[in-house]
Amino acid sequence: MGRSAVNGQLDLLLLASLGAGEAHGYALIARIHERSGSRLELQEGSVYPALHKLEASGSVASRWADDGGGRRRVYALTTAGQTELARRAEEWNGFAAAVRGVLGAAS
């Protein structure tokens, strides 16, 4: 098992991070690392395919930006993506509550 182990929440994490403003892949990795309190260290090999999948499904849109530096693909949340984010966040809250319920009963 890898060091971060996102346990099925990769899409949620990416959508939520994009909810804070458009960004390119590398920046998203940094953003998630930061906001998770350094607990999540996503790998590029996980993030890029996930972003492509989210774009294919219409949750995010991308454009190429050449701000002087090298090529960058900047992703932004679409309207459908905002809906999807809300749906997944609720799903996560339900799952977390379910685990808390099972854990809480033991203590």
Added chain:
Amino acid sequence: MGRSAVNGQLDLLLLASLGAGEAHGYALIARIHERSGSRLELQEGSVYPALHKLEASGSVASRWADDGGGRRRVYALTTAGQTELARRAEEWNGFAAAVRGVLGAAS
């Protein structure tokens, strides 16, 4: 994706449920279903292999019980299993906090 989607927390759920007292496989499924507020419906095909794995790693011990009815394999948490439960619970709390951190920043 199945209907319950335990997202890598199957072992934790089983250990936590056994923390509330020894039980056999079928009863564990019912216990988790109940304590999760009916949100988690584990399948036998997930639970039994997981219990065997936990027994092989020393976290649980089993004995056959024939209380009048058909054969039943009753599982109980070992001392090592209690340590493992604490470790995994802490791991879960860390992960949940990380996700909250990423989600919270968006709102």
Added chain:
DNA sequence: GCCTATACCTAGATTGCCTAGGTATGGGAC
């Protein structure tokens, strides 16, 4: 002109769990 950092990409392997079967026993219907 080379090395490093930034940035992006993909194929293939691994892992974890579910699907879909199967066995066995006991009790109620009839």
Added chain:
DNA sequence: GTCCCATACCTAGGCAATCTAGGTATAGGC
């Protein structure tokens, strides 16, 4: 008294998520 269903256990194989381990390209420091 036998058929069916519920309880209880088990396994092989498949599938989906994501990680590993490579690769490409550009810009800037030295």
